[in-house]
Amino acid sequence: xxxxxxxxxxxxxxxxxxxxxxxxxxxxxxxxxxxxxxxxxxxxxxxxxxxxxxxxxxxxxxxxxxxxxxxxxxxxxxxxx
Amino acid sequence: xxxxxxxxxxxxxxxxxxxxxxxxxxxxxxxxxxxxxxxxxxxxxxxxxxxxxxxxxxxxxxxxxxxxxxxxxxxxxxxxxxxxxxxxxxxxxxxxxxxxxxxxxxxxxxxxxxxxxxxxxxxxxxxxxxxxxxxxxxxxxxxxxxxxxxxxxxxxxxxxxxxxxxxxxxxxxxxxxxxxxxxxxxxxxxxxxxxxxxxxxxxxxxxxxxxxxxxxxxxxxxxxxxxxxxxxxxxxxxxxxxxxxxxxxxxxxxxxxxxxxxxxxxxxxxxxxxxxxxxxxxxxxxxxxxxxxxxxxxxxxxxxxxxxxxxxxxxxxxxxxxxxxxxxxxxxxxxxxxxxxxxxxxxxxxxxxxxxxxxxxxxxxxxxxxxxxxxxxxxxxxxxxxxxxxxxxxxxxxxxxxxxxxxxxxxxxxxxxxxxxxxxxxxxxxxxxxxxxxxxxxxxxxxxxxxxxxxxxxxxxxxxx
Numbered sequence: 391x392x393x394x395x396x397x398x399x400x401x402x403x404x405x406x407x408x409x410x411x412x413x414x415x416x417x418x419x420x421x422x423x424x425x426x427x428x429x430x431x432x433x434x435x436x437x438x439x440x441x442x443x444x445x446x447x448x449x450x451x452x453x454x455x456x457x458x459x460x461x462x463x464x465x466x467x468x469x470x471x
Numbered sequence: 472x473x474x475x476x477x478x479x480x481x482x483x484x485x486x487x488x489x490x491x492x493x494x495x496x497x498x499x500x501x502x503x504x505x506x507x508x509x510x511x512x513x514x515x516x517x518x519x520x521x522x523x524x525x526x527x528x529x530x531x532x533x534x535x536x537x538x539x540x541x542x543x544x545x546x547x548x549x550x551x552x553x554x555x556x557x558x559x560x561x562x563x564x565x566x567x568x569x570x571x572x573x574x575x576x577x578x579x580x581x582x583x584x585x586x587x588x589x590x591x592x593x594x595x596x597x598x599x600x601x602x603x604x605x606x607x608x609x610x611x612x613x614x615x616x617x618x619x620x621x622x623x624x625x626x627x628x629x630x631x632x633x634x635x636x637x638x639x640x641x642x643x644x645x646x647x648x649x650x651x652x653x654x655x656x657x658x659x660x661x662x663x664x665x666x667x668x669x670x671x672x673x674x675x676x677x678x679x680x681x682x683x684x685x686x687x688x689x690x691x692x693x694x695x696x697x698x699x700x701x702x703x704x705x706x707x708x709x710x711x712x713x714x715x716x717x718x719x720x721x722x723x724x725x726x727x728x729x730x731x732x733x734x735x736x737x738x739x740x741x742x743x744x745x746x747x748x749x750x751x752x753x754x755x756x757x758x759x760x761x762x763x764x765x766x767x768x769x770x771x772x773x774x775x776x777x778x779x780x781x782x783x784x785x786x787x788x789x790x791x792x793x794x795x796x797x798x799x800x801x802x803x804x805x806x807x808x809x810x811x812x813x814x815x816x817x818x819x820x821x822x823x824x825x826x827x828x829x830x831x832x833x834x835x836x837x838x839x840x841x842x843x844x845x846x847x848x849x850x851x852x853x854x855x856x857x858x859x860x861x862x863x864x865x866x867x868x869x870x871x872x873x874x875x876x877x878x879x880x881x882x883x884x885x886x887x888x889x890x891x892x893x894x895x896x897x898x899x900x901x902x903x904x905x906x907x908x909x910x911x912x913x914x915x916x917x918x919x920x921x922x923x924x925x926x927x928x929x930x931x932x933x934x935x936x
Contacts, residue, residue, distance in 0.1 A: 407902070408911060428845060432876035433916040440917075447875030 393442060393466045400437050401459075404430050417460030424459060444469045479544030479611035480635055480673065487676035492651070495672075497533040498683040498694060502597070504540075508606050510599025512537040513574065514592035517545050517609060523571040524548040525591075526564075528579030532660050532681045534593050536669065538574050543635060544611025550618040550630070551661040554684060555928040556580040560627045567807035568618055568630055618806060619663055621758050630806035631758050639670055640784065640800035641762035646752075648702065648726075650676035655695050657682050657705035657713070658930050663758040664731045668704050677702075692718040704728035706930035707738045711859075711866045714741055715889070723748065728765070730754040731930050733834040735856035736771040743769060755834075759812055760819040761800030763787060771856075772833035786818075793838055794821045824850060840934060842871035842879050844912045849881055851934065854915065857908045858883060861901045863891035868924050868932055869915065883915035886924055894920040 398415060405412045405425055412425040421431065439445040446469035456462040484504065493504040502512075511517065512534065525546045527535045535551065542549055550568055561584045564570070573581045573590045582590075617638060620628040654672035658665030660681060672679035680698045682691055692713060695703065703724045705713070710729060713719050727742055727749045734753035742751050754765035755773070763785045766773050778787050785798035795818040802819075804812050813819050822839065825832040836850025843849075851869035858867035866886040871879035885901070887894060898918055905914040925933040 409906075428877055429880070429912055429916075432845075432874040432880045435876055436872060436874060436880055436882075436916060445875065 393438075393470055394463050396441060397434075397438065397463055397466060400434055400441070401426065404433050404437065408433075415459055417458060417463070419459045420457055421459060421462060438466065442466065442470060478635070479613055479615075480670075481540050481543065481606050481609075482611060483635075483639075484540065484673045485607055487674055488650070493676070493678050495533060495536050495669075495679045495681065496698060497531055497681040498686055498690075499531070500533050502533060502537055506597045506599070507537060507540060510597040510603060511541055511606075512593050512597055513541055516603075517541045520572060520574075520591070521545050522547050524550070524569050526550040526552055526568070526570045526573045526581055527661075528552050528573055528575040528581035528584075529593075530554050530578040530684060531576070532683070534576045535661060536679070536681070537597075538593055540673075541606065542574075543615050543617075544613035545609070546615050548616040548618055551620070551666070552580055553620055553659055553661045553928055554579055556620065556628070558584070563627060564630065619661075619666070619758050619802075629810075631802040631812075632804050632806060633761075633802050637761060637800050637802065638666060639674060640798065641667060641756070642671055642674060643784070644762075644765065646726075646765075648675055648677070652677040652702050652725075653680060653698060653700045654678070654702045654704075655680040655682070655698075655700040656703060657691070657709035658731075659684075659928060662929055663761075664704065664706070664756060664930065667730075667756070667762065668702075668728075671702070687716075688712050689716045689718040692716060692722050695724075696722050700724060702726040702728070704730065706731035706926075707734050708732060708866070708924075708926045708932045709930050710738055710742060712926065714745055715865055715886075719745055722746075725749060727751045728754060730756050730762075732932065733836070733852045733856065734771060735852075735859055737856065737859035739769055739771060755794075755823075757819075757821055757823075759802050760796040760821050761785075761798060761802070763794075763796045763798070763821075770831070772828070772831040775827060775830050775832055778832065788818060789825055789832070790818075790820075792824050792826070794823050794825050794832075795819065796821060842869075842881060844871075844874075844879055844881065845877035847910075847912045849913045854881060854883065854905070854909065854913055857905050858885060858901065858915075860908075861897075861904050863887050863897050864901065866924050868921075868934070870934065872917070880916045881913060882917040882919070884919050884921040884924060886921050894918065 408430050410425045446465045456465050489505045489508055491505050495502045527538050529535050558580050574593055575582050614634050617633045618630045654668050654677055656665045656668040660666050660669040680695055680700050707729055752765045752767045756762040785796055788795040797818045824835045826835045836852035840851055841848050854869040855867045858864050864885050865888045869883045872882045874880045927933050
């Protein structure tokens with residue numbers, strides 16, 4: 391199963407809860423312009439850890455921090471592959 | 472020659488009168504104070520322990536209470552060993568305090584402690600024979616040091632030095648209590664909060680119903696009601712659990728006291744609704760700082776006017792956001808530890824953080840419990856206070872969850888009241904209440920339902936995950 395819809399659903403839900411207006415979600419959209427603040431992203435990472443069982447940031451060594459929505463999805467696709 | 476002033480626990484108990492109705496009881500035994508006056512429960516005459524450092528070890532509290540009555544003023548030091556002390560800590564405790572003898576009924580953490588110490592038996596049955604001196608005839612000139620264990624949940628507990636004088640200081644607070652009061656507490660009386668209640672019972676001419684490890688809240692409340700308990704204390708966590716029990720409906724205490732944790736408005740309101748004829752007070756106390764004050768107006772927090780008042784029984788200061796206390800009720804020092812208990816001015820830093828809102832200070836949490844969310848500080852207790860306001864929430868625990876993005880995020884476990892339905896149907900409503908009352912970083916990012924939340928032997932919510 392693809393992680394993409396799960397990530398997008400979570401982004402929409404968290405933005406609603408946090409009352410953050412979201413920009414249209416495209417792969418090219420920079421995360422920092424999406425409307426999500428760092429607290430939203432922190433909640434997203436924890437939610438995905440619970441639903442997917444992975445936290446791609448919880449690794450020894452360097453993790454390239456995702457810049458765009460596409461980067462973020464790629465990071466999880468790679469981690470769950 | 473005039474007799475020296477009689478100030479020991481036994482002498483003060485005897486001074487308050489020994490009618491046959493006075494007792495100390497637990498779930499399985501009952502000690503009549505008038506019977507103890509003519510006999511003893513120790514296997515040796517108290518005289519044999521004069522000047523010695525004695526550790527009391529038993530699962531039950533009743534034998535320890537009897538031993539305290541017999542040994543205060545005679546022993547050099549008495550260690551009140553709580554039942555959950557890890558046996559691994561015992562050798563260090565025994566060495567540090569210089570324990571000469573373990574007084575035990577064969578149970579408790581030190582029952583099988585190895586070492587050069589001797590073990591003296593005791594029980595709850597009073598032994599009496601005609602040649603034995605009555606308790607009142609034994610010289611108890613003390614002062615005995617009472618060593619209490621701090622209630623920290625990690626690492627080895629520290630030993631805090633009190634005397635009967637520092638422990639009984641708070642009793643002089645103007646609370647009017649009938650002399651036939653029956654006191655009780657959810658606490659173990661070997662903890663500071665429980666010991667306060669025991670001393671109020673013994674010195675005030677009353678009786679005492681002890682809690683018992685392993686007994687359900689319902690059974691304890693039923694036993695308290697059957698024993699005629701009028702005055703009862705516990706932590707807010709104890710009380711939240713008690714209110715979940717149907718047995719609370721039949722319980723009719725005259726006085727309900729909270730201490731040991733932050734008493735939020737929700738628990739004060741719930742208790743007022745459950746016990747409409749009771750007076751309800753919440754006290755601020757810690758093992759090190761003693762009782763600083765109690766609050767009787769039914770409102771959370773305490774009046775700002777208490778800060779900086781001179782000439783009171785306890786002086787209060789707020790420095791760097793934490794409450795500091797100076798009074799004759801504080802412990803004098805830690806045993807065997809270089810760490811100072813007081814600052815240069817004699818104030819004890821409680822580590823409890825307060826915040827001024829209007830004309831009242833509110834407790835926002837422990838300094839060491841702070842959750843740091845991207846540099847913004849959150850006290851779990853302030854979020855719990857908001858969660859507890861929701862009608863469906865019986866009890867809440869808030870903690871930090873590690874986050875690679877912000878260092879931590881706030882998550883919460885809640886116990887729902889019976890009949891509240893599933894959390895999924897009310898999660899949004901509960902969180903909406905949090906969003907109205909709290910800035911976004913303090914609102915729990917995740918809310919999980921728990922069947923129950925663990926309460927430690929100290930009566931406080933267990934906070935480690």
